[in-house]
Amino acid sequence: MAYDMEILPPWQVPGRPTTDRCFVIADEGIQITRPVTFVDALEGGWYIDLVELEEVGPKRLAVHDLYKDKHLRNLNQDAPNSWPDFPPAALVNLAELPPFD
Incomplete structure (x- = not known):
């Protein structure tokens, strides 16, 4: 499942989109976003x-964030391509869709 979420004005970056696309992988209990x-x-x-x-x-679901923040990678040590299938290739088509209404 994928949906677009509005970024609240205090966190918007000038010149950038005002929505993030969120991908829910229900079987795993995770949501991934490329902010x-x-x-x-x-x-x-x-x-x-x-x-x-x-x-x-x-046909309506609510997504509840469990707020378990943790860094999964150390940007100073892990090479950018160290996770070869992340994000999962299955998300590419959803990521390239225009914004949802």
Whole structure:
């Protein structure tokens, strides 16, 4: 599942999109996002959240972030290509879609 999330004005970066595309991998209980607000050494990086899903209506899900923040890679030690299938290749087509309405 994929959805677009609005970035609140205090965290928007001038000249960048105002939404992030979020990808939920329900079977794993995770959501990954490539935040457009990441700059400098983090630019182009991905953010992973542990999530729970709740059915809130017919064909409607709510995503609840469990807020278990932890760095999975050390940017000073790990080569950028050290995770060859991250993000998973299955997300490429979703990432390239225009913004959802």
